[in-house]
Amino acid sequence: MTIAQAFYGTFVHAPTTKQLVFLKNTVLVLDRHGKIVSITPDQSLEQAQAAFRALENSKTTVLNDNQFFVPGYIDTHIHAPQYAYCGIGHDMPLLKWLNTLTFPQEAMFQDHHYARQVYTKAVARSLRNGTTAACWFATIHLEATKELVKAIQEQGQRAYIGKVNMNQNSPDILIETTAASIADTRAFIEYVQAVNRTMDPDSTSVSPPLIQPIITPRFALSCTSDLMIQLGKLSEEFKIPIQSHLCENLEEIDLTLSQFPNSTTYTGVYADHGLLKERTIMAHCVHMKDEEFKLMKDAGASISHCAGSNFNIKSGMADVRKMLDLDIKVGLGTDVAGGYSPSILDAIRTSRICSIARNPTQSLLIPELFYLATLGGAKVMGLGETIGSFEVGKDFDAVLVNTAVKNSPLDSFGRDTVQTKFEKYLFVGDDRNHERIFIQGREARLPE
Numbered sequence: 001m002t003i004a005q006a007f008y009g010t011f012v013h014a015p016t017t018k019q020l021v022f023l024k025n026t027v028l029v030l031d032r033h034g035k036i037v038s039i040t041p042d043q044s045l046e047q048a049q050a051a052f053r054a055l056e057n058s059k060t061t062v063l064n065d066n067q068f069f070v071p072g073y074i075d076t077h078i079h080a081p082q083y084a085y086c087g088i089g090h091d092m093p094l095l096k097w098l099n100t101l102t103f104p105q106e107a108m109f110q111d112h113h114y115a116r117q118v119y120t121k122a123v124a125r126s127l128r129n130g131t132t133a134a135c136w137f138a139t140i141h142l143e144a145t146k147e148l149v150k151a152i153q154e155q156g157q158r159a160y161i162g163k164v165n166m167n168q169n170s171p172d173i174l175i176e177t178t179a180a181s182i183a184d185t186r187a188f189i190e191y192v193q194a195v196n197r198t199m200d201p202d203s204t205s206v207s208p209p210l211i212q213p214i215i216t217p218r219f220a221l222s223c224t225s226d227l228m229i230q231l232g233k234l235s236e237e238f239k240i241p242i243q244s245h246l247c248e249n250l251e252e253i254d255l256t257l258s259q260f261p262n263s264t265t266y267t268g269v270y271a272d273h274g275l276l277k278e279r280t281i282m283a284h285c286v287h288m289k290d291e292e293f294k295l296m297k298d299a300g301a302s303i304s305h306c307a308g309s310n311f312n313i314k315s316g317m318a319d320v321r322k323m324l325d326l327d328i329k330v331g332l333g334t335d336v337a338g339g340y341s342p343s344i345l346d347a348i349r350t351s352r353i354c355s356i357a358r359n360p361t362q363s364l365l366i367p368e369l370f371y372l373a374t375l376g377g378a379k380v381m382g383l384g385e386t387i388g389s390f391e392v393g394k395d396f397d398a399v400l401v402n403t404a405v406k407n408s409p410l411d412s413f414g415r416d417t418v419q420t421k422f423e424k425y426l427f428v429g430d431d432r433n434h435e436r437i438f439i440q441g442r443e444a445r446l447p448e
């Protein structure tokens with residue numbers, strides 16, 4: 001085995017919802033594929049230096065007392081085209097927001113040069129905020145969605161990327177025929193597969209490819225039964241995941257149930273059309289009946305909790321405590337641009353406030369929040385064995401945090417322990433505290 005890199009310092013992770021673990025004075029070694037081959041805590045600097053000397057020709061890094069590594073954040077729900085108008089339109093509820101702001105903006109992505117411009121910046125912003133893996137929605141446009149693949153590949157993020165499907169209840173300019181929607185989705189899947197064949201065959205043989213396609217019916221309202229059934233079949237044929245929106249807003253739920261009278265619940269609509277599977281990620285799930293949670297649980301499907309968006313466009317407050325008690329997989333999503341912030345640190349903070357506002361006696365605790373942002377998100381993506389925590393055999397997707405950066409919003413004082421610095425970072429820090437960002441052991445390649 002060829003050793004490529006080694007680090008010495010503190011590594012913080014949440015291997016379960018109940019545990020926040022500080023691996024201090026730890027030597028962590030990576031092979032040339034960016035996989036963790038050893039983790040040895042409680043070493044003196046001399047022991048670490050001796051270990052480094054034995055690892056000939058490898059890059060070595062010694063962290064100082066203000067630095068620590070966290071697992072890269074996982075954004076389980078983000079819309080790349082919506083980055084163009086991130087921060088505006090929050091005075092409208094979901095359906096008005098879609099019709100007056102979002103749909104006209106997304107129509108502009110028929111121009112793939114414009115798409116390239118927006119996507120390059122959206123991906124860079126996401127990465128700078130420490131998101132090493134994300135589930136991206138693009139638009140219905142095939143060529144523009146390929147531009148998102150290129151931007152992500154160039155910058156090195158791990159990603160699921162979806163060409164959106166819409167064949168009803170949308171402006172004419174955003175409506176596809178069923179045949180075109182399926183043909184373009186198939187073409188997109190094949191495009192990503194071809195891109196992956198050009199990657200280092202050695203590294204893709206030891207880990208799943210960094211970029212994967214994801215089936216993306218926008219939501220039940222924008223897809224006919226026929227389209228949803230065919231998309232479910234595509235997911236089976238290629239064994240790829242599915243993402244959509246579920247039970248976000250009360251008006252949306254009423255309309256969906258009137259549109260699909262043969263299904264008894266909104267979740268049932270997806271189940272009845274073959275879209276509720278173990279590989280399915282549903283964003284929001286704010287207004288769920290018990291039977292809907294049961295459908296999700298029985299299918300093994302996952303939830304992306306997007307508290308910032310749910311506050312901004314006034315959708316409501318999801319019951320994450322209940323999701324965790326039911327042992328449903330949950331992760332955090334920024335939902336740019338329903339959410340104005342592309343930062344999962346911000347999602348941690350809004351999720352905490354959301355849980356307190358729902359029930360202060362059952363609010364989410366720091367280990368739970370950090371777990372949701374990292375390993376919880378990895379499990380939502382079906383990558384719980386690959387990323388999300390520091391374990392031998394996992395890929396090194398990680399953020400090097402520095403709590404003593406000039407001009408960062410975070411101040412540390414003489415007596416601050418690493419636990420204190422971590423907690424301050426979680427609630428006061430931002431991307432200025434992110435010194436280096438690694439995906440599969442390689443540093444992200446952010447544009448100037």
Ligand SMILES: O=c1[nH]c(=O)c2nc[nH]c2[nH]1
Pocket residue numbers: 079094098102218219245248309335338
């Ligand atoms: O928050 C949301 N953002 C969207 O773009 C969207 N489309 C359907 N439902 C949605 N919800």
